[in-house]
Amino acid sequence: MEDREYGNRNVSSLSDDEKENLLLLHSAELLENISQSKEKYRKIVQAGIAQWVKDFQSGHIKVNTVDDLKNLIEFDIELQKDEDL
Secondary structure, eight states: OOOOEETTEEGGGSOHHHHHHHHHHHHHHHHHHHHHHHHHHHHHHHHHHHHHHHHHHTTSSOGGGHHHHHHHHHHHHHHHTTTTO
């Protein structure tokens, strides 16, 4: 297994508390990145839904293309699922 550097120290020389803190920091950063990505995707999905509704209202979209809207709505719901956790 490869030893990684942490500052000027090797990870294997860190105390258990330091390793745990490093792991928690890494996990928090990952969760923040995921949250930011979801937020961006939701904005894109919401813009897509708004455009679909406009196109539908103007007659550019016929009822036989409702699957596009359904997919956007389902994707939006998936992105929202763990926002309340």
